[in-house]
Amino acid sequence: MEVEVPMHSQFHVTFKNTSIIKAINPLSKPQTLSLSNLDLLSGRFPVTYLYLYRKPQAHNFASIVESLKASLAEILNHYYPFAGQIIENPDTSEPEIICNNKGALIVEAQANIPLNRLDLYNLNVSLQGKLVSIDPNFPFQIQVTKYTCGGISVTFTFDHALGDASAFGKFLVSWSEIAQQKPISCIPDHRRKLCARSPPTYHPSLNQTFVKCTIEEIINMPPNNITQKRLYFIDATSINRLQTLASVNGEKRTKIEAFSAYVWKTMVTSIDESHEKCKMGWLVDGRGRIHGEQNSLSNYIGNVLSLATAEATVTELKQISISDVANMAHQAISKVTNEAHFLDLIDWIECHRPGLMLSKTVLGRGGPALVVSSGRRFPVAELDFGFGSPVLGTACSTIERIGVGYMNQRQSARGDGSWTVSAILWPELAAALESDSIFQPMSASLLQL
Structure with a gap:
């Protein structure tokens, strides 16, 4: 059996293409979504999820990417804040989500190794600048990387102001349902309705x-x-x-x-x-x-x-x-x-x-x-x-x-x-x-x- 030898210095990724994907049926006019109080506790950290897939049997890489783009354009109709922009309100200095359908970013890349040579333990050598691309102009972005064996990795990166793990999990499941031509199981609630009491009061701890x-x-x-x-x-x-x-x-x-x-x-x-x-x-x-x-x-x-x-x-x-x-x-x-x-x-x-x-x-x-x-x-x-x-x-x-x-x-x-x-x-x-x-x-x- 072949011995695993992760390739550190030999691991390179070539970026082939970028696309901006917009909702196909956007809001009739842009809306501004103010963050809730708990959104302000998020720290604005980027949140990334990494998924690995074996070589698909009946699909080539180009058709997979096109399918992802098409289903993403459809799911963004329901999750329209993910296709917006996050800017700072000049009066409050707090972030706001501008739901203007600027789009989500998809990056296509090619790795120079097979998937079973990817170092999955030491993520310091695998992620930044290789499997994860971050453009601060896009609150949500995806990188799809093909390996020499035909395997695929997909990274999804969200600005934390968009939501937390529960919200992102709902989005990803809904996207996969659209991709499989199924009805979505979650009708998202974007109202950010977590309001303070009047008057506000809290435990001093x-x-x-x-x-x-x-x-x-x-x-x-x-x-x-x-x-x-x-x-x-x-x-x-x-x-x-x-x-x-x-x-x-x-x-x-x-x-x-x-x-x-x-x-x-x-x-x-x-x-x-x-x-x-x-x-x-x-x-x-x-x-x-x-x-x-x-x-x-x-x-x-x-x-x-x-x-x-x-x-x-x-x-x-x-x-x-x-x-x-x-x-x-x-x-x-x-x-x-x-x-x-x-x-x-x-x-x-x-x-x-x-x-x-x-x-x-x-x-x-x-x-x-x-x-x-x-x-x-x-x-x-x-x-x-x-x-x-x-x-x-x-x-x-x-x-x-x-x-x-x-x-x-x-x-x-x-x-x-x-x-x-x-x-x-x-x-x-x-x-x-x-x-x-x-x-x-x-x-x-x-x-x-």
């Missing part, structure tokens, strides 16, 4: 968690060593074993809580001895929590995220069991997974407008920290655009500076309970995680390429 900031402060975070972009595979057996260890005395912990406990205990072995404490954070989706289940915001296109955080001493985390750490994670997440928290957060932002807001943890204020994002409902295997299901679907990042370690978990395309985990780590944490067998560096063999 939010002042310790969030802070007003500028886009310049976000872009120019102080340099640090959180630079390692990695992709891992975790098999179902490992996940289930962690959940068993974390669930004691009749208290069952979720897989994410158990996973977080393991990562947090590993993290304390990798931080500088000068730090007495460290933090863990969890992104929490407010859909289904705001205004009750009858108004679950399930089709809401925008940002509905908050951040739960917990802090502990390094000594304590080293000494206590994984179940105790999982309990800490559970308690922290529970404080945020309710309507009262999200209504308070919306009001807190209202009291600090105009401008952008962000978690102090994400800005790197307050010591070593790692944030976990669960994408368990994000589409992976079902993202078929008419040329087959993907073998990999994952979040990835082109962010050059980030103030916190980050992990994004989602179901693997296998559908067997295994996970794909995309991470941005400092070198010592990457080494600590890889010293065990749970975090397996992603490879072509794990994807059966």
Whole structure:
């Protein structure tokens, strides 16, 4: 059997063509979409998803690209903000989405290697300037890359002001449904209706968690060593074993809580001895929590995220069991997974407008920290655009500076309970995680390429 040897210095991508795709039935006149309070908490970070497909049996690359363009032009009728522009309001300095059908950008590229030689573990050498093209003039852009074996990768990059993972997942599923000539399963809600109460009121603890900031402060975070972009595979057996260890005395912990406990205990072995404490954070989706289940915001296109955080001493985390750490994670997440928290957060932002807001943890204020994002409902295997299901679907990042370690978990395309985990780590944490067998560096063999 051929041995996997990822090609680093030999990996090149040639850009062949760019196209601007517009909705075929646009709005009758441009509209301005003001961002909601929770949109202002997004940080304007680019959000990228990477999907890999084996060589299609019945389609060539040119026909695939044309099919993607045609179905994109159709789905943009429904998701028209994604074909707009994001500009700064001169009076408030806040971003606005101008729904003017300027279009989405599609880039076509050719790689000089087969798909099974792509380095899927070290994303630092695969993404920026190769598999991901970012033009700041387009809030949504796609790159379709063909490999010498006929395999294909597709990257989708969104401006975070357009929405969060739930919104982008709805969009991608709808696009794939259009591509397969199916009716779309989601009628998107673009109203950005998350309004503050009158008068706004909030718990004072939010002042310790969030802070007003500028886009310049976000872009120019102080340099640090959180630079390692990695992709891992975790098999179902490992996940289930962690959940068993974390669930004691009749208290069952979720897989994410158990996973977080393991990562947090590993993290304390990798931080500088000068730090007495460290933090863990969890992104929490407010859909289904705001205004009750009858108004679950399930089709809401925008940002509905908050951040739960917990802090502990390094000594304590080293000494206590994984179940105790999982309990800490559970308690922290529970404080945020309710309507009262999200209504308070919306009001807190209202009291600090105009401008952008962000978690102090994400800005790197307050010591070593790692944030976990669960994408368990994000589409992976079902993202078929008419040329087959993907073998990999994952979040990835082109962010050059980030103030916190980050992990994004989602179901693997296998559908067997295994996970794909995309991470941005400092070198010592990457080494600590890889010293065990749970975090397996992603490879072509794990994807059966």
